[in-house]
Amino acid sequence: MSAKPKQRDNQGFFPRWKRQIGYAWQNVFNDFRQHIFASLLTVTVIAISITLPTICYLLWKNVNEAAHQWYPTPNLTSYIQKDLTQTETEELVAKIKSYDEVESVTYLSRDETLEEFRLWSGFSDALELLEENPLPAVAIVVPKEEAKQTVILHELQKQLLTLKGIDDVRLDDSWFTRLTALTGMVETIVWTLSILMVIAVSLVVGNSIRLMIFARRQTIQVMQLIGATEGFILRPFLYSGMFNGLISAIFALVLSEIFIYQIDSIILDVSSVFGTVFHIRGLSWDESLFIILLSTMIGWLSAWVATKKYLQITQQNN
Incomplete structure (x- = not known):
């Protein structure tokens, strides 16, 4: 009596499928x-x-x-005119930060740029002979991730050059290209x-x-x-x-x-x-x-x- 159910189970779908596999x-x-x-x-x-x-x-x-x-981001270095007042410089930096493509802006005063140049150039003794600081203040612009494209960066460079108080904008994107x-x-x-x-x-x-x-x-x-x-x-x-x-x-x-x-x-x-x-x-x-x-x-x-x-x-x- 017990052999028939067992035989019927062996003929079921899953047992047959398992045997075929x-x-x-x-x-x-x-x-x-x-x-x-x-x-x-x-x-x-x-x-x-x-x-x-x-x-x-x-x-x-x-x-x-x-x-x-090695190259975290292609930055734009904006050189600010020397005759701007502190208030005008702050307004200019705020205007640069307002651009949609800009992630952040690092401002370096004329004294800070001179110190940076003295530290990295190796001409600290020669700089002592100068009567005044020849270097301008700079604003280092860091673009957003989606703006790190050659076309967008060059367009941003053109827009920054139109701002009053900007002498020049340098984009060293040769390595980036x-x-x-x-x-x-x-x-x-x-x-x-x-x-x-x-x-x-x-x-x-x-x-x-x-x-x-x-x-x-x-x-x-x-x-x-x-x-x-x-x-x-x-x-x-x-x-x-x-x-x-x-x-x-x-x-x-x-x-x-x-x-x-x-x-x-x-x-x-x-x-x-x-x-x-x-x-x-x-x-x-x-x-x-x-x-x-x-x-x-x-x-x-x-x-x-x-x-x-x-x-x-x-x-x-x-």
């Missing part, structure tokens, strides 16, 4: 072991395809971080390599799945003849594509960490020349998880396209 994964692992050399070669090729854009992304991310550390061009170039390379990576991974996984289908075409035909569903036939190949993508992504992350470890000491020596300490940062957990999920999804999609195309061809021939 186990059967599919068993086929994946068996095929991987039987063709270990070809499987490892496929995984290596995919891993290298993922590693190249990952390294470029790490370089782009660290270049941006180094730029903020070069740095923006450099980071833009690296970003373009990252996106280009990422697109090429997606294409390469899709082609490699698709070709690997096609070879598996060709090797097991007779088995697939027999399964179709005995009434196997399309999902049952597709499942082992889909899991194989996912498995290749997953293992390749993990291997690519290991290669990326090895790259970071190798060049970190070199970057540290270079940064010490600039009087700072900078360490290369690797991928965060979120970034690593994204790469793994993306590679797994590409593997699944490539396997689905290749298998689906084969089944359509067989149905047309039949």
Whole structure:
């Protein structure tokens, strides 16, 4: 009496689904072991395809971080006319602060600018020979984060030059323009390599799945003849594509960490020349998880396209 309910439970939806999942994964692992050399070669090729854009992304991310550390912001130095009174100077500084693009303004009086010049120039003895202070007061303008663009900064410079009491406004943005061009170039390379990576991974996984289908075409035909569903036939190949993508992504992350470890000491020596300490940062957990999920999804999609195309061809021939 107790055997019938147990047999009925084994024929339920979830037990059958569990057995099919186990059967599919068993086929994946068996095929991987039987063709270990070809499987490892496929995984290596995919891993290298993922590693190249990952390294470029790490370089782009660290270049941006180094730029903020070494060059925190492009400032505008406004030179104030010497004949302004204290009240007029305060009104001028307040007017500069009222601009929407301005984050803050640091005012240095004529005495303060002279002291700064004496401290950094090395001409303190020569300055003692002067009868009066030749330096003007300055207002150092720090733009807001959203205003740190070449076009906006030059427009702000033109607006400050129109203010009464401003002799000149200097914007040393040559390094900023070069740095923006450099980071833009690296970003373009990252996106280009990422697109090429997606294409390469899709082609490699698709070709690997096609070879598996060709090797097991007779088995697939027999399964179709005995009434196997399309999902049952597709499942082992889909899991194989996912498995290749997953293992390749993990291997690519290991290669990326090895790259970071190798060049970190070199970057540290270079940064010490600039009087700072900078360490290369690797991928965060979120970034690593994204790469793994993306590679797994590409593997699944490539396997689905290749298998689906084969089944359509067989149905047309039949």
